[in-house]
Amino acid sequence: MVFSSLVFLLIFLPVVIIVNFLLPGRYRNFFLLIANLFFYAYGEPVYVLLMLASILVNYIAALLLDRCSSLKLRKAVLVADIVINIGALCFFKYTSLILDTLRIIPALRSLPGANIVLPIGISFYTFQAVSYVIDVYRRECRSSKSFVDFAAYISLFPQLIAGPIVRYSDVERKLKERHVSVEMFSNGIKLFIIGLAKKVLLANKFGMLWEQIFADTAAYGTVGAWIGAFAYTLQIYFDFAGYSDMARGLGKMLGFDFCINFSYPYISRTITEFWRRWHISLSTWFKDYVYIPLGGNRRSKGRQAFNLLVVWALTGLWHGAGWNFVAWGLYYGVLLLAEKMLYGKFLSRLPKAVCHIYTLLIVVVGWIFFASPTFGSAFAYLKVMFTPVTGNALSLVPWAFTFIVGITASTPLMTAVWGTIKLKRKLTLWEIALCAGGFVLCMSSLITESYNPFLYFRF
């Protein structure tokens, strides 16, 4: 189930919120678990069993790690658990890629193709489970005694399918006891509607534009190709950040506090800064569980470079099973390395505007690799962007205002202005009116997407 669907907004959400409040505290986790499983099974009726298996394995692994004192045994449990988790992730996510790649070798040309559909959210819940087991191994947190609590945490529906990746230690207390004040609930609604608007009113529209231009890039010319690239840049941000906002909002409505996952990444002045602001919970995960265990920057410069590239190849691969994703990850690995070791200091002395342009340019070009299904189509698109091609970009002019709104919304400007006014005046009623208006617009857009009258049906 996705948040931006009528089934979620009109059935799942009201039922879950109302029942959650009617139930006494001690039954809430159990109910939440049922709700999570229903939420997941609605979109993945079969793979819900895979998620339950993953939960069970990690639950037992953590219990063993907690009870065991022999270092050897603990290590063995940890390794086994990671192998199982990553193995399952690889099997379900990367089998096709591996087979397709092996088939390039002439002797292996007859390898069969794999027909495995990726289970939604597996990358997110696997990472969450692995972080939990490693934390228990490191004795940074205790294992969960209650299976229900742990299962509810791994399958927590607000962040199950698109993050943020929440650490067990961050929600441990809330899993045992949580209170929702009216203010917290209210803030949750606001965040949810803001996220919904980002997804429905901005990401979806920019997505339409991107698809339109990507399908026939040359027809729109160089200018059109740049407009398309910016459309995708805004789409992926609002899609992802919108989802994170909705997750945080829903979390608050249920009494959880999830970390901020996006912090206006497009205002960054360096690539290093960009990755501190983009999908924060994922970058932190890779830092804590891959980069630092590999030695981070505590060994030689060469080793640091190697560690960084490994992390970024994996980050790329995490985003999708394709070599274009690995290339996209390494692209950032190399750039981050260059900023760290070559021109980072020089960059900081340049005018702000130059730094913004430098960062945005790299990010926008990077998204082309991310968005294109093959290297060929990515380079074909970049060719239109970087060699003069005339085309009909004028037909895109009516998008201008949508871009102005989108660009403004991707900066902290509106939040800042709103905050400044709020210092002087209470804006409660204005906020309510904006929320109501935003929600009606989102509902309208969701309902109208299906609006496709068939005018000669009767015959």
Next chain:
Amino acid sequence: MNNIRIRKWILPILFMGTITVLSLVTFFGTHKTYSENEKRMLAEFPKFSLEAVMSGSYQKQLETYISDHISGRDFFVGVDTYFSHLMGRNALGDIYRSDGDYLINAPKNDSNGHFVKNMNNFEKFADKIGVPCSMIIVPSAGYIMEDRLPAFHGQYNDDKLFEKASSLTPSVKFFDARVPLIEAYNAGKQVYYRTDHHLTSSGTYELYKAYCDFAEINYPIESTYTKEIHGGFYGTTYSSSGYWMTEADNIELWDSGEKVCVTHDEDTKTKWDTVFFKTHLTKKDKYPVFLDGNHSYVKIENPGVKKGNLLIIRDSYAQCFAPFISHNYRNIYMLDMRYYRNSVLGLVKEKEIDEVLFLYGIDTLLTDSSTSWLMF
């Protein structure tokens, strides 16, 4: 203090109340099966089965069901449409909200080569039957009224298509409908409806007059007709637009006073003594007042005329046109190839057709090629 305490409850109550009530009314309120506004059957509540759930089709159908039956659906569709307009995206839609409160369809593109197929079908048919054939293509409203369209609208290719049509059909006499319609439009006449893609009665009369000159037949002067004017007409463009605040059109019934006989089936069981089916005037979409809307077969007999059997291969634009041209022929047979599945060649022989007229709006020719049934 008290005020703040109350205020903080407003949003939670408003939000939860709205989704809960909307949900309850949607699921437990009364349900329509047909939407008059959108002219389509609404989705049925999906049947539950394990396979449907496992394949995800149940979930998809449920989503469609909710969006079809949600209470206040028209309100939401309208909000979305006007919001899009406010964001400056008018020229990106399928329907342009244009000057003078005109709703005008965006140009259709011919991605499947329908247009050429249709022309080839006409040519083959004309060639085969050896009866004089002519063709009228009604240009798109956006082409005629380009001055009303929003900036950066899509390109109408009518000029190219008209050229193609006349060159692809050497056996068919091609009548260029652009000329009289542009002339009438420039003279300040309302040629097209504002809320519908069809020609108005006045526009159709201009077309008829010019066609008569072209075919060298006579026509009644305008004052011959008694005109009946009905307001409150919202056509199909309106229905699919979401621009609910557009003002209604008037629809005019031009009656020449000639007594005709209309039948809607080949067995001629039921006969009507008028081309105007006024029960449709009580509905929102009044265009079917002409000949009762889309029928696969329509015959208009004018006993006041001695001879002439005309076959019109047509779409809905002919419904307003045929009553005019019934002045010139004893029998008019109208076939809508989208629905007519008997042999047309057989009909030409059986009814001793003297002349054939292909009469289509340009959009139908771009999006449908059911004219291939002509040769069966």
